[in-house]
Amino acid sequence: MDITLLQRSIDWCKPEKNRLDIERMIAESPKTDLFVLAEMFTTGFCMKPAEVAENSEDSVTLQWMKRVAVERQCALAGSVAVEEDGRYYNRFYFVFPDGSVEHYDKRHLFTYGGEHLVYTPGTKRVIVEYKGVRILLQVCYDLRFPVWSRNVNNEYDLLIYVASWPQARRLAWDTLLCARALENMCYVCGVNRIGVDGNKLIYNGGSVVFSAKGEVLASVPDGEEGIETVSLSLISLQQLRDKFPVWKDADAFRL
Numbered sequence: 078m079d080i081t082l083l084q085r086s087i088d089w090c091k092p093e094k095n096r097l098d099i100e101r102m103i104a105e106s107p108k109t110d111l112f113v114l115a116e117m118f119t120t121g122f123c124m125k126p127a128e129v130a131e132n133s134e135d136s137v138t139l140q141w142m143k144r145v146a147v148e149r150q151c152a153l154a155g156s157v158a159v160e161e162d163g164r165y166y167n168r169f170y171f172v173f174p175d176g177s178v179e180h181y182d183k184r185h186l187f188t189y190g191g192e193h194l195v196y197t198p199g200t201k202r203v204i205v206e207y208k209g210v211r212i213l214l215q216v217c218y219d220l221r222f223p224v225w226s227r228n229v230n231n232e233y234d235l236l237i238y239v240a241s242w243p244q245a246r247r248l249a250w251d252t253l254l255c256a257r258a259l260e261n262m263c264y265v266c267g268v269n270r271i272g273v274d275g276n277k278l279i280y281n282g283g284s285v286v287f288s289a290k291g292e293v294l295a296s297v298p299d300g301e302e303g304i305e306t307v308s309l310s311l312i313s314l315q316q317l318r319d320k321f322p323v324w325k326d327a328d329a330f331r332l
């Protein structure tokens with residue numbers, strides 16, 4: 078499966094412009110199986126959901142993702158602020174090439190930034206299967222909590238984090254993404270934004286794909302808008318798991 082990282086600066090609370098810019102980048106990119114976008118890729122990490130959240134029943138951004146996925150015959154993944162039944166969620170959409178959708182609501186809300194005051198935490202882990210690859214969906218701050226991403230008996234092959242992770246804490250981003258790959262014996266993809274948001278926070282990217290051995294397979298240069306594509310091999314991953322089966326010695330506790 079070919080996976081493409083799409084790293085860019087996000088125009089603050091301007092969803093239409095962000096969708097247009099992303100669609101342009103997608104149109105100019107080579108054919109791929111999956112485009113991964115950042116967290117809240119249409120607005121930036123906004124803590125005023127009443128102003129930016131889209132209704133989950135008729136989300137303009139979700140309809141846009143479906144159209145692009147069908148036209149390009151690829152999957153799209155990224156998170157959007159949505160409203161459902163009077164509550165707001167930081168929702169990670171995974172849209173398949175046929176327009177079907179699965180979603181994950183961010184579990185760990187960033188209390189330091191007040192996210193827990195305006196958004197509702199998700200309660201379920203979500204693993205989707207695409208082209209034979211089992212993918213666990215996660216959002217930004219989830220990265221700091223390894224139990225939530227625990228790969229019990231190799232139940233997934235690829236772990237995706239979409240994020241708005243500031244430059245000031247970049248070391249944690251780099252370190253923990255690699256750690257999640259090593260401890261879970263899986264591929265890990267992290268896509269982060271660049272630029273400056275409406276709160277004057279600076280982001281410098283760090284979008285990357287790690288192998289199960291912690292090797293960097295693909296990355297987008299820091300501070301630059303761009304795309305990078307890499308092919309993931311399930312055969313190579315399974316061979317590593319068979320040869321070095323550390324997963325069999327894991328603790329038995331469950332969530």
